[in-house]
Amino acid sequence: MPVDGQEPDLVILARVVHTLDPDLGDVEALAIRDGRIVAAGGRNDAAAWGGGATRVIDLGAAAVTPGLVDAHLHPISGLELARGVDLSGCEDLDAVSAALAEAAAHVGADDWVSGWGLDPNVFGTTEPHGGVLDAACGGRPAFVMLFDAHSAIVSRAALRLADVVGEREFPDASRIVVDASGDPTGLLLENEAMRLVESIRPSESFDERVAHLVAVLEGMAATGITAGHVMDMHDDDAIAVLEAVEAQGDLPIRLRISPMCVPGMTDTEFAEFVGLQGRGGRRWTVEGVKLMIDGTIDNGTAWLREPDTRGESTSPLWLDPAEYARRVTELHSRGIPTATHAIGDKAIEVVVRTLAALQRTGIQHRVEHIETLPDDVLAVFVEAGIAASMQPTHCTHYTRADQTDNWSVRLGRERADRAWRIGDLRTAGVTVALGSDWPVAPYDARASIADAILRRPALKPHVAPVLPEQAVSALQALEGYTTHAFASIGAVGGTLSMGAPADLVAFAVDPLDSDPDDFAASDVLLTLIDGTPVIGADERVDA
Incomplete structure (x- = not known):
């Protein structure tokens, strides 16, 4: 008989549905x-549910899970970051030079050459510099983002156009790297320094940005992602871009956007910034705030208890950590959850102790990345109920077992x-959301789940695993993209429970009982949001 006396709009059939609801059986x-x-x-139950108006999608041997949530990505600002040549597959400088030279051959003599995803390991023991661009790009202005999106190398022509001739002071720890003579090497560290050159580089038109965003989000949906936590909104036209997409149709995935609170905001600017909370559309909303206490270890801009082996990573990105604490405390008092980028051990310690000192009011705060974690700081995570947000592929793509x-x-x-x-955080009972940090790493959730395992x-x-004792189970990895992603922001969700939104994905290979490599290569047969097919609509058959 129909469910609750009413016919459903849609019935989904599969070999197995992993609801992640402990109250539901097979x-x-x-x-x-x-x-x-x-x-x-x-399946026998389903035979009695439908009627003439019910659409049935029989997925055969597929496995269905809740829709995947990427807990840390940059799909709007990433449109600018991921421009030009994808250099992420280049393993040495010769490959980088060849890729850039090929790109330069197809533009005018005065046109810009852009690239992204560059691994600093291609420079060996030498610090990244813009010299490789000068030779490969034939004197053209060039801007290449390193993989972490916290640094870039630029050509001499780009420095000249941006009038960058030496060091400058910034409101945070951003830096123009110079040589012994005080001349810029072409390496720019952190946002304020990079923006000097980014601001003069030709940009996509508004319409191009709208189309580009749709394409990126469709690509995410094709890997099983139905939602993402966006960790910035510093683009001047971000809201206009989102509204333009929704004027044409629905976003391919849901977006929860946490704009970034930066050092040096005036109280007036901060009040306007907080006023963004609650803005939204059909599939996007502004909720929560992102902060960033340090940079990255690869650049020497992280914040460590002791300097790194080059004598760097000794200070926070917020030049006054007390200002960071004040802003977090004020956001907490307003009931606004925060997510703070903290990579170095000192940065993580300062953030978790700041959060642990807040009055327990039920607001769920989160720490992003957590790359090198001492035992004493892990203990604070547990005691204070702070959530973690981590990216498995940052470890597996950019570090080596040796x-x-x-x-x-x-x-x-x-x-x-x-x-x-x-693994240690999960064993200790900490909520751990997983994601990609796209465009820092590829957004394919299947590969990220496999890498976590x-x-x-x-x-x-053939690649040796990095600290395999930190591996998680297949279920824990899936939870990182579902139930833990919701719990990390203080929400309930990530299950296929009664009354839950019908956000789900169907995989040709079961993520919970297959070889992880097989799952990473598996097909996504169907992605639904609110019961509407986003990917795989052609798979449906009418009853």
């Missing part, structure tokens, strides 16, 4: 009405042995 079928799940059961990579060399063995302790890059069995 499930092979879901009924959906008005975008929400109204029944779950076996610790010969730039990140590990800068830290030394003791601190590198505390890398991305996802394997502690090496998916589909590369």
